[in-house]
Amino acid sequence: MARIGIEAVNAYCGSAWLPAEELFTARGLDHTRLAGLGLVGKGVVLPDEDVVSLAATAARPLARDDIRTLVVATESGVDMSKSVSTHVHQLLGLPRQCRLFEVKQACYGGIAALQAAAGLVSVEPGSKALVVAADVPAVTRGEYIEAGQGCGAVAVLVGDQPGVVELSLGDSGCYGYELADFLRPGPDVEVVDTDLSLVSYLDSLLGAFADHCDRVPGTDIVTGFDMLAMHTPFPGMVRGAHRTLLRKLSDLRPDAIAEDYRARVEPSTRLPATAGNIYSATTLLAMLSAIGHRPSTRDQVLGVFSYGSGSAAEFIRCVVPAGATAVLPDLSARTRLSVPEYDRFLDRTRLLGQGARDVPVEVRTEWPGRAVLTGISGYQREYAWL
Amino acid sequence: MTAEEALELLRANVLAVLDGVPDAVPPDQVVAESTLADLGLSSLERLDVLVGSLDDAGLSPSVDVLDGAHTLAELAEVLATATRAW
Numbered sequence: 001m002a003r004i005g006i007e008a009v010n011a012y013c014g015s016a017w018l019p020a021e022e023l024f025t026a027r028g029l030d031h032t033r034l035a036g037l038g039l040v041g042k043g044v045v046l047p048d049e050d051v052v053s054l055a056a057t058a059a060r061p062l063a064r065d066d067i068r069t070l071v072v073a074t075e076s077g078v079d080m081s082k083s084v085s086t087h088v089h090q091l092l093g094l095p096r097q098c099r100l101f102e103v104k105q106a107c108y109g110g111i112a113a114l115q116a117a118a119g120l121v122s123v124e125p126g127s128k129a130l131v132v133a134a135d136v137p138a139v140t141r142g143e144y145i146e147a148g149q150g151c152g153a154v155a156v157l158v159g160d161q162p163g164v165v166e167l168s169l170g171d172s173g174c175y176g177y178e179l180a181d182f183l184r185p186g187p188d189v190e191v192v193d194t195d196l197s198l199v200s201y202l203d204s205l206l207g208a209f210a211d212h213c214d215r216v217p218g219t220d221i222v223t224g225f226d227m228l229a230m231h232t233p234f235p236g237m238v239r240g241a242h243r244t245l246l247r248k249l250s251d252l253r254p255d256a257i258a259e260d261y262r263a264r265v266e267p268s269t270r271l272p273a274t275a276g277n278i279y280s281a282t283t284l285l286a287m288l289s290a291i292g293h294r295p296s297t298r299d300q301v302l303g304v305f306s307y308g309s310g311s312a313a314e315f316i317r318c319v320v321p322a323g324a325t326a327v328l329p330d331l332s333a334r335t336r337l338s339v340p341e342y343d344r345f346l347d348r349t350r351l352l353g354q355g356a357r358d359v360p361v362e363v364r365t366e367w368p369g370r371a372v373l374t375g376i377s378g379y380q381r382e383y384a385w386l
Numbered sequence: 387m388t389a390e391e392a393l394e395l396l397r398a399n400v401l402a403v404l405d406g407v408p409d410a411v412p413p414d415q416v417v418a419e420s421t422l423a424d425l426g427l428s429s430l431e432r433l434d435v436l437v438g439s440l441d442d443a444g445l446s447p448s449v450d451v452l453d454g455a456h457t458l459a460e461l462a463e464v465l466a467t468a469t470r471a472w
Contacts, residue, residue, distance in 0.1 A: 030428075032408060033428045036428060036430050036431075037430070144428070144429070177449075179449055181449075194429045194432075195422070195429065195432055195433070195436070195452065196449060196452060198429060198430075198432075198433045199433065199436060199437070199447050199448070199449055199452050200449045202433075202437060202447035203446070203447050203448050203449055206446055206447065236430050237430070240430060240433055240434070240437075244437055244447065247441065248446065
């Protein structure tokens with residue numbers, strides 16, 4: 001079987017951000033919970049951005065004229081029929097001989113799109129696929145979840161020269177069942193049963209890993225992987241999931257489990273801790289964080305777990321080749337907002353979701369180098385590059 | 387495991403978590419009618435109670451056990467049922 005995987009990756013986590021501490025103070029939330037959540041801050045979508053502009057901005061450095069498939073994973077699509085991919089395709093100037101579609105399954109969408117793209121590349125040898133996972137959460141003001149609701153996109157180029165991540169096709173573990181732990185019945189409404197969702201995450205992690213072990217007998221969660229990256233709604237969830245997994249599947253004592261977390265898992269949470277949860281894109285962001293923070297001169301085996309509410313989950317095994325490089329986004333370059341500025345931006349963002357009609361947009365030229373939404377005329381969205 | 391035993395197991399896990407929580411409710415207020423949210427536990431602390439209790443009962447984390455149960459008494463009932471089925 002041909003080697004297939006990620007040839008290049010790029011992330012855009014917004015041009016502005018808000019520290020979690022400031023949001024906790026402004027909303028009157030209990031600061032003692034912040035350490036457990038592990039959140040530092042989150043990206044904030046600007047008033048001239050939507051999921052299309054975020055996706056295009058992340059994907060632009062990877063655009064090339066031989067891309068055969070462009071798939072966007074999102075739960076923030078701007079139309080019930082037309083895919084976000086069509087807008088991104090236009091913004092990137094890709095050829096018309098290109099397959100365009102969108103996938104959705106909550107936070108699992110990015111990994112689902114990656115697997116679909118890898119499958120398509122495997123049957124069209126030599127072809128390239130561009131996968132972009134992007135989301136703009138419906139922010140739930142005043143709830144603890146708000147501090148983790150980021151924005152942004154991660155783009156990956158999939159092909160047969162996998163210099164960043166080589167996928168192990170055909171042996172991933174899957175686990176899914178219907179569950180109402182998180183619903184998004186409209187573009188600006190999120191309904192979450194936190195306890196159900198957190199337990200489902202653990203249930204799915206154990207189930208997906210067990211399915212992977214059925215396909216690759218003898219796999220050991222401790223010795224079989226140099227690094228682990230998981231869907232990261234907030235780093236505390238990943239720490240708890242890792243602890244549960246190792247309590248179940250290893251003989252490690254609590255202090256050894258904590259050390260194992262620091263060594264193999266924590267690097268994957270650094271970007272999500274500062275960017276916030278980007279839903280469909282978060283597992284890809286965790287992978288990028290792990291690779292970028294743990295460079296090595298030898299091949300490293302990376303275990304990846306993705307969970308999407310509703311629910312669907314997958315555990316995949318891949319290899320990060322020796323010397324692989326992944327450029328981390330410079331999150332320190334983002335503009336730090338005050339809470340009143342953030343609230344004003346949120347008010348504008350709520351006007352730009354699916355179904356928005358005849359909405360003027362003020363383009364913010366002080367943040368260059370990105371795609372922007374210039375206006376909505378009727379239901380038609382117009383975009384430009386700054 | 388009986389429902390009474392399961393309730394004691396849950397109370398023990400709640401008290402263990404509350405031990406590290408500032409301004410926690412007094413132990414005598416951890417009663418069968420309490421929900422984990424009533425007790426002021428964060429989502430991660432609630433997860434610790436649920437997963438710890440399931441683990442102590444020899445069960446894996448499962449939404450089938452949690453779905454629809456809110457008070458400690460309700461959780462104890464489903465925990466007891468699950469252990470009998472197991």
